[in-house]
Amino acid sequence: MFEDKKIDRPTLEALLTNRFFFVPSFSIYGGVAGLYDYGPIGSALQQNLINLWRQHFVVEEDMLEMDGAIITPAEVLKTSGHVEKFTDFMCKDEVTLEVFRADHLVEAVLEARLESNKLARELSEKLNVSEEKANVSADGKKKKAAANKPTLLEDSVVAEYNEILAKIDNYDMKELGDIIVKYEVRNPATGNKVTPPVEFNLMFDSSIGPTGNLKGYLRPETAQSQFVNFSRLLEFNNQKMPFASAMVGKSFRNEISPRSGLLRVREFMMAEIEHYVDPLNKNHHKFSEVAHIKLNLLPANVQQSGSTKITVMTIGEAVSQKVIDNETLGYFLGRIFLFLEKIGIDNERLRFRQHMSNEMAHYACDCWDAEIHNSYGWIECIGCADRSAYDLTVHSKRTKEKLCVRENLETPIVYDALVCNLNKKLFGPKFRQNAKAIQDKLESLTQDELALVKEGLESNGKYNLEMSSGVHELTTELLSVDLQTFKENVREYTPNVIEPSFGLGRILYSLIEHSYYTRMESESRSVFRFNPLIAPFKVLVLPLLKNAAFRPILTQIARSLRSMGVPARVDDAASASIGRRYSRNDELGIPFAITVDYQSIESGLITLRERDTTTQIQADIKVILDLVVKLVNGSETWENIIKTHPVIETSAE
Amino acid sequence: MFEDKKIDRPTLEALLTNRFFFVPSFSIYGGVAGLYDYGPIGSALQQNLINLWRQHFVVEEDMLEMDGAIITPAEVLKTSGHVEKFTDFMCKDEVTLEVFRADHLVEAVLEARLESNKLARELSEKLNVSEEKANVSADGKKKKAAANKPTLLEDSVVAEYNEILAKIDNYDMKELGDIIVKYEVRNPATGNKVTPPVEFNLMFDSSIGPTGNLKGYLRPETAQSQFVNFSRLLEFNNQKMPFASAMVGKSFRNEISPRSGLLRVREFMMAEIEHYVDPLNKNHHKFSEVAHIKLNLLPANVQQSGSTKITVMTIGEAVSQKVIDNETLGYFLGRIFLFLEKIGIDNERLRFRQHMSNEMAHYACDCWDAEIHNSYGWIECIGCADRSAYDLTVHSKRTKEKLCVRENLETPIVYDALVCNLNKKLFGPKFRQNAKAIQDKLESLTQDELALVKEGLESNGKYNLEMSSGVHELTTELLSVDLQTFKENVREYTPNVIEPSFGLGRILYSLIEHSYYTRMESESRSVFRFNPLIAPFKVLVLPLLKNAAFRPILTQIARSLRSMGVPARVDDAASASIGRRYSRNDELGIPFAITVDYQSIESGLITLRERDTTTQIQADIKVILDLVVKLVNGSETWENIIKTHPVIETSAE
Structure with a gap:
C-alpha cells in the first residue's frame, strides 16, 4: 500500500534555505547546531499549524489551555524524574575529545560496516571471486583491506550487527560500553578509540535570581506545568471529570550532537494535551464519532515477532479487540488522524506504532506513536501515552498537596477492612524514638500484610515487624488488628492521564516534504501544494508587467485582502517575467494568484x-475577492468554482 | 481630562487568582518570584492579543514575521552590548544577606520617610504643635522617635528626597552607593546596613552542548535574532526598502527582586517590530492615514522643566513641529494608538512619553514610550525607539558580514575625495612591524584629518602621526595625499531601525484593570467588559435549570459554535441558580450568553x-447562532441587533 516517495533532499534543503523557510540560527556567527530560525514562510507555517491545532483540539474538544513558565525549579523536575533519568550516553574521542552520543556512534559505525559489506559482496559477485573467508578476522572486519575498499563480513556478524541495530534505543550505559569494546567501535573520522559512555543530562540548567542558590532548568516538556496546576484546572472545570488541559510552547533538550535538520533540535515547539480520566472508566463520550476511522497500526506483538507489517483496522475494532487499550486512547488516535489529514499529511505515509513493553516508561500502560514517513525514514511525530496516575501521584507525595478528584457517590460504598488499634499508653513508652516510625509503617501496610499481622498476633500472641531500624516485636498488649465496617459517601481518586504530545517541528518538516513536488514541464520548477488553511501567504498579487498604471489597483487589492485577514504578497519586480514570478512564488506554496493587466x-x-492546476478564471475585482475569501476559509473549492466560472486561455507560463 | 480610576486591587487580585487568570508558577512547590502561569482565561486573553497584534501589524502592514531561537550564544550578546551593559545594581543586607535591587531599595526607603513625614505633619497640625525642629537631625530623621511614630523631615530634606526619587532611574553604581551612605539607607525589615551596590547581569546563562565550552544566554529581547538575519529578510523582500520584520515570543530577564505582579517578571511574552528605513528618508507612504489622530504627548522638554503636563496634538502637527522626529516614528505611534483602542485600552489612560536625553541609549535618536495608567501608576508598555544604524553596524563589524542595502542609482554620484597614496617600496622597510598598523590608521582617517596630513606634507615635507605605538614621522617620499574623483552607480548604506517593542504581559494586565467593574446593584458582582475580539470565551451556554431534557440542545449549540471557531463555555451545574451562573461567568468576561429553557x-x-447591559433577545436557534458569529467577528453590534429584535422581559438576575 505504501510506496516510498523519493525526494531529492539536497535540492529541497537548498530551496528551504534560499527562500528562508528556516536556517541555522545565528549563521553570520557560524551558527549553533540544533538551533533554527524560522523565516517568514517557516514561522507562518508554524503559526497556521498551531492555529489549526488549537481549533481542532482546544476549541472543538473544550480543553483548558494554559501557558506556563519555561524556567522550572530543579525540585519540580527531581520529582518528575527528569533530573535523574532524562539522560543520554556520551563518549569522547580519546585524543581529539570530540563528543558523540554513544548509541548514534555505534549505529553509524555498524551501519557503515554493513553498507561496506553489501558493496563488497556485490563487487565480489561481479568479479565472480569466491569470498576470501580466510581474510575475515574474529572482529568481523576484513584485515589488511585498504581503507576505502569494501569490507566483507561473516553472515553471523551481519546478523549480530542487525540485532544490535534493532535494539539500539534500549541499551543501558554498560551494555553500550560493552558493545563499543567488543566490536571495536571508534571515531570514524580519526580512527581513535573512544572513552566508555557516561550519562549526560539533556536539560539546560541555569540559576534563578541573584543569589545563585535556586537552581532551575529550561523545561524539557510542557506537561509538568499542567500537572502542578491540576487542582486549579479541575476547579475551573467546576469539578467535572473527565477533562483535558493543553499547552503550546517551546521546550528544550540539550542534545549531545543534534542532526537531521528540524527532526532533532535543542529548542522546539511542542503542543501537549493532558486528558484526565477516571482510572475505572476510560470510555469516551464521543468515541462513536471516530470508531469507523481506519488506521495503519503496527502493534507491539507484530514488532516483537520481528516484523513491521501494517494492520489496517478501524478504531472501533482495535479497541474492542484490545489492540488499543481503551476508548479514550482510541478517540485521541482518531482525532490525531483527522488533524494530520486536515493539514495535508499523506495518509499513506502515516502509521501508528505501539510501544513495546521495554520501550515504555514503567508507569505507562499503553503508548502509541504517530509516525510519519519522510526522507529520514519513519519519524515519531506525536506520542500518545496512557501515563496512568504517575505524575499526579509523585507531585502530590512530594508537596503534600492533594491532586485528586472527590466524587460524591449516589450510593455510598460500604466495605469491611482491617485496621490497627494501638494501645497508645503502652506503645509509646515501649518503642520510644522508634514509636512514630513503627506506627507509620503499620498504617502503610496492605490488607494482605495486615492479615499476616493479625494471624501472628492471634495464633502466637506476637508478630515480628522487620524495619530498617531492626526487628520490632509486636504483642497483643500493644495492638490488635480488627475488621471494621466503613461507609464512604465520597470517592477520592487520582485521575489517570492520557497524553497526546505533538512535536510541531517534526510535523512541519514532514508536511513540507509531503507538499513538495516539481512541475511536469521542468524539474527545476519546485512547488509546495500547501492547502489554503496552512499556506503562509494565501494570495499572490502581481501585475502582468511593471507599469505605474497598475499600482493603484495592486495596492487596492492587497489592502482589501489584508484588511480581511488574508495574508497577501505583492510581486511587481520589473526584472522578472510573469512566468518567473509565478514560479518563484509557487516555491512559497501560495495557492492563488491575482493578476492585473490592461x-x-x-x-x-x-x-x-x-x-x-495553473488554471485561471477572470472576473470583476469584487467577485474575485469574495471567491478568494471563501477559498481561504475553506467554504469553497476550486473544482466547484471552475464549474461556474469558465477557465480562460493564457499564454504558456 | 484624565480622572484617576480607583480600583480595589486586593479584591481584583483575589478574583484573578481564584478564576485562574494567572497564578505564581509552581505554587504547590512554594512558587518562584517573577514566574507566572496563565490559566485558561489568561492564556486565551494573551493569545487573542497576539492574534490581533499579528493582524494589525504583520498582516495589514505586510511585515516579515520570524521565529528565532531563544538560546543565544554569548558572542552575539557581547556584540549587542548586553553582556557588558544589561545590568542592574544590587546590594545585600550585611547580616541576613537578603538581596535588594539598589534603586528600588533607595526608592522604598525614601518614599516611606516622605510618607511618614506627611503623616507627622498632619498629626502635628491637628495637635497644633509647632514642629520640633530641635529634634530633627542632620540626616533628616527625627531622633528618638518611637519606631512606628511618624517622623518629621526638614523642608530642604524633603526637597532632596524628591529630587533623588525623580532621578532614580538614572544613577550609576557609585552615585547609588553614595546616596545609600549619605542618607543611611538600610534594610527596612531588619534595620541592618546594606553592602555597597554591585553590578548584576540580568541575563539567564546556560551552557550549549555537552562540552561546556559554548556559553549561551536566554535572549533578553527578540531583536537580535532579527538583526542577524537582516540580509535574508531583505532578500525575501526582493531587495525592496523600507520594510519591517517582526517577532512574537518569550524573553527573559533575571530580575533581582521581581514585584508588581505581571509588570516585572523574569519570563515575558513580547512582540517586536524592526522597521528598516533609509536614514536619508524617514517618510512613510501611509503617514497621511494617521496624521489626523490626536495623541496625549509628554515631550522631553516638558519633563525637563519638571512638569508632566500632557500636550494633546495630532500626529501630523507633532511631526511637522519636530516634536516627533520623523514620519515613520509618527506612523508607528499612530498604529500603536489604534491597536490599543481596538483591544479595549481606555484612551484617556494612555499617553506617549518621550525619553529625555539622559534616558536614551547613546545611539538612539528619538524614543517614545506608550505608557498606560493602571493602579501601579503610569507603566511603560510599549517602547518605540529610533535605534539608528547601531545594531546592524556592530553585528556587521564583528562578523565581517555586510548588513546593508545596495541601491542602484539612476544618476551616479560623482565626488572628489582625498586619498593616501603610499610608496610601498619604502613604506614597509621603513616602519617594519608597525607598517600595517600605520597603514590601517591612515585609511581610517576622516577627510578633515587627511587634509591636515596633506597640509603638513606639502608645507613642511613631513607629518607626525601619533599612535599608541609612538609618534611616526611621515615624509613626502613615503606618501602623498591627493584629491581623486569618484563615481558611484550604487549607493550602499546601513538602514536605520525604528523599533516598536511591546510588553504583552503589561498590556494584558492594564487591559484587565481597564475592563474591570462591579455591577451597580452589588459591589460583589465583578465583571470584565472584554470586547468580543479579546474575550477568552465568546459565548456562555446554559440551561435555565438542570434538567436532562435540555442536554441535547445544549450540546448541539455548544458544538455548532465550537465547530465555527467560537469558543463556548457550558455551565449546567445543578447547584447554582441561573443568576449565580450568569454572575460567575461575567467574572470571566464572557460577552454573550445563550439560555435554553422549556x-x-x-x-x-x-x-x-x-x-x-444584561438585556436579552429571543429567537430561533439558527437566527441566534448567526447573530453570535457576526457579533464575535465584529460585523454586527448589540446596539444594532436590539433595534430589530425586541428586548424581552426577564426576572431579575
Whole structure:
C-alpha cells in the first residue's frame, strides 16, 4: 500500500534555505547546531499549524489551555524524574575529545560496516571471486583491506550487527560500553578509540535570581506545568471529570550532537494535551464519532515477532479487540488522524506504532506513536501515552498537596477492612524514638500484610515487624488488628492521564516534504501544494508587467485582502517575467494568484490562478475577492468554482 | 481630562487568582518570584492579543514575521552590548544577606520617610504643635522617635528626597552607593546596613552542548535574532526598502527582586517590530492615514522643566513641529494608538512619553514610550525607539558580514575625495612591524584629518602621526595625499531601525484593570467588559435549570459554535441558580450568553443575553447562532441587533 516517495533532499534543503523557510540560527556567527530560525514562510507555517491545532483540539474538544513558565525549579523536575533519568550516553574521542552520543556512534559505525559489506559482496559477485573467508578476522572486519575498499563480513556478524541495530534505543550505559569494546567501535573520522559512555543530562540548567542558590532548568516538556496546576484546572472545570488541559510552547533538550535538520533540535515547539480520566472508566463520550476511522497500526506483538507489517483496522475494532487499550486512547488516535489529514499529511505515509513493553516508561500502560514517513525514514511525530496516575501521584507525595478528584457517590460504598488499634499508653513508652516510625509503617501496610499481622498476633500472641531500624516485636498488649465496617459517601481518586504530545517541528518538516513536488514541464520548477488553511501567504498579487498604471489597483487589492485577514504578497519586480514570478512564488506554496493587466484598468477584470492546476478564471475585482475569501476559509473549492466560472486561455507560463 | 480610576486591587487580585487568570508558577512547590502561569482565561486573553497584534501589524502592514531561537550564544550578546551593559545594581543586607535591587531599595526607603513625614505633619497640625525642629537631625530623621511614630523631615530634606526619587532611574553604581551612605539607607525589615551596590547581569546563562565550552544566554529581547538575519529578510523582500520584520515570543530577564505582579517578571511574552528605513528618508507612504489622530504627548522638554503636563496634538502637527522626529516614528505611534483602542485600552489612560536625553541609549535618536495608567501608576508598555544604524553596524563589524542595502542609482554620484597614496617600496622597510598598523590608521582617517596630513606634507615635507605605538614621522617620499574623483552607480548604506517593542504581559494586565467593574446593584458582582475580539470565551451556554431534557440542545449549540471557531463555555451545574451562573461567568468576561429553557424544547426559541447591559433577545436557534458569529467577528453590534429584535422581559438576575 505504501510506496516510498523519493525526494531529492539536497535540492529541497537548498530551496528551504534560499527562500528562508528556516536556517541555522545565528549563521553570520557560524551558527549553533540544533538551533533554527524560522523565516517568514517557516514561522507562518508554524503559526497556521498551531492555529489549526488549537481549533481542532482546544476549541472543538473544550480543553483548558494554559501557558506556563519555561524556567522550572530543579525540585519540580527531581520529582518528575527528569533530573535523574532524562539522560543520554556520551563518549569522547580519546585524543581529539570530540563528543558523540554513544548509541548514534555505534549505529553509524555498524551501519557503515554493513553498507561496506553489501558493496563488497556485490563487487565480489561481479568479479565472480569466491569470498576470501580466510581474510575475515574474529572482529568481523576484513584485515589488511585498504581503507576505502569494501569490507566483507561473516553472515553471523551481519546478523549480530542487525540485532544490535534493532535494539539500539534500549541499551543501558554498560551494555553500550560493552558493545563499543567488543566490536571495536571508534571515531570514524580519526580512527581513535573512544572513552566508555557516561550519562549526560539533556536539560539546560541555569540559576534563578541573584543569589545563585535556586537552581532551575529550561523545561524539557510542557506537561509538568499542567500537572502542578491540576487542582486549579479541575476547579475551573467546576469539578467535572473527565477533562483535558493543553499547552503550546517551546521546550528544550540539550542534545549531545543534534542532526537531521528540524527532526532533532535543542529548542522546539511542542503542543501537549493532558486528558484526565477516571482510572475505572476510560470510555469516551464521543468515541462513536471516530470508531469507523481506519488506521495503519503496527502493534507491539507484530514488532516483537520481528516484523513491521501494517494492520489496517478501524478504531472501533482495535479497541474492542484490545489492540488499543481503551476508548479514550482510541478517540485521541482518531482525532490525531483527522488533524494530520486536515493539514495535508499523506495518509499513506502515516502509521501508528505501539510501544513495546521495554520501550515504555514503567508507569505507562499503553503508548502509541504517530509516525510519519519522510526522507529520514519513519519519524515519531506525536506520542500518545496512557501515563496512568504517575505524575499526579509523585507531585502530590512530594508537596503534600492533594491532586485528586472527590466524587460524591449516589450510593455510598460500604466495605469491611482491617485496621490497627494501638494501645497508645503502652506503645509509646515501649518503642520510644522508634514509636512514630513503627506506627507509620503499620498504617502503610496492605490488607494482605495486615492479615499476616493479625494471624501472628492471634495464633502466637506476637508478630515480628522487620524495619530498617531492626526487628520490632509486636504483642497483643500493644495492638490488635480488627475488621471494621466503613461507609464512604465520597470517592477520592487520582485521575489517570492520557497524553497526546505533538512535536510541531517534526510535523512541519514532514508536511513540507509531503507538499513538495516539481512541475511536469521542468524539474527545476519546485512547488509546495500547501492547502489554503496552512499556506503562509494565501494570495499572490502581481501585475502582468511593471507599469505605474497598475499600482493603484495592486495596492487596492492587497489592502482589501489584508484588511480581511488574508495574508497577501505583492510581486511587481520589473526584472522578472510573469512566468518567473509565478514560479518563484509557487516555491512559497501560495495557492492563488491575482493578476492585473490592461483589462483591469479598462474594465475592472482581474484573473485568478490556482497554483497546482495553473488554471485561471477572470472576473470583476469584487467577485474575485469574495471567491478568494471563501477559498481561504475553506467554504469553497476550486473544482466547484471552475464549474461556474469558465477557465480562460493564457499564454504558456 | 484624565480622572484617576480607583480600583480595589486586593479584591481584583483575589478574583484573578481564584478564576485562574494567572497564578505564581509552581505554587504547590512554594512558587518562584517573577514566574507566572496563565490559566485558561489568561492564556486565551494573551493569545487573542497576539492574534490581533499579528493582524494589525504583520498582516495589514505586510511585515516579515520570524521565529528565532531563544538560546543565544554569548558572542552575539557581547556584540549587542548586553553582556557588558544589561545590568542592574544590587546590594545585600550585611547580616541576613537578603538581596535588594539598589534603586528600588533607595526608592522604598525614601518614599516611606516622605510618607511618614506627611503623616507627622498632619498629626502635628491637628495637635497644633509647632514642629520640633530641635529634634530633627542632620540626616533628616527625627531622633528618638518611637519606631512606628511618624517622623518629621526638614523642608530642604524633603526637597532632596524628591529630587533623588525623580532621578532614580538614572544613577550609576557609585552615585547609588553614595546616596545609600549619605542618607543611611538600610534594610527596612531588619534595620541592618546594606553592602555597597554591585553590578548584576540580568541575563539567564546556560551552557550549549555537552562540552561546556559554548556559553549561551536566554535572549533578553527578540531583536537580535532579527538583526542577524537582516540580509535574508531583505532578500525575501526582493531587495525592496523600507520594510519591517517582526517577532512574537518569550524573553527573559533575571530580575533581582521581581514585584508588581505581571509588570516585572523574569519570563515575558513580547512582540517586536524592526522597521528598516533609509536614514536619508524617514517618510512613510501611509503617514497621511494617521496624521489626523490626536495623541496625549509628554515631550522631553516638558519633563525637563519638571512638569508632566500632557500636550494633546495630532500626529501630523507633532511631526511637522519636530516634536516627533520623523514620519515613520509618527506612523508607528499612530498604529500603536489604534491597536490599543481596538483591544479595549481606555484612551484617556494612555499617553506617549518621550525619553529625555539622559534616558536614551547613546545611539538612539528619538524614543517614545506608550505608557498606560493602571493602579501601579503610569507603566511603560510599549517602547518605540529610533535605534539608528547601531545594531546592524556592530553585528556587521564583528562578523565581517555586510548588513546593508545596495541601491542602484539612476544618476551616479560623482565626488572628489582625498586619498593616501603610499610608496610601498619604502613604506614597509621603513616602519617594519608597525607598517600595517600605520597603514590601517591612515585609511581610517576622516577627510578633515587627511587634509591636515596633506597640509603638513606639502608645507613642511613631513607629518607626525601619533599612535599608541609612538609618534611616526611621515615624509613626502613615503606618501602623498591627493584629491581623486569618484563615481558611484550604487549607493550602499546601513538602514536605520525604528523599533516598536511591546510588553504583552503589561498590556494584558492594564487591559484587565481597564475592563474591570462591579455591577451597580452589588459591589460583589465583578465583571470584565472584554470586547468580543479579546474575550477568552465568546459565548456562555446554559440551561435555565438542570434538567436532562435540555442536554441535547445544549450540546448541539455548544458544538455548532465550537465547530465555527467560537469558543463556548457550558455551565449546567445543578447547584447554582441561573443568576449565580450568569454572575460567575461575567467574572470571566464572557460577552454573550445563550439560555435554553422549556420554550427551547417546545418551539426552538432560545435567548441571547449581552453581558454589560444584561438585556436579552429571543429567537430561533439558527437566527441566534448567526447573530453570535457576526457579533464575535465584529460585523454586527448589540446596539444594532436590539433595534430589530425586541428586548424581552426577564426576572431579575
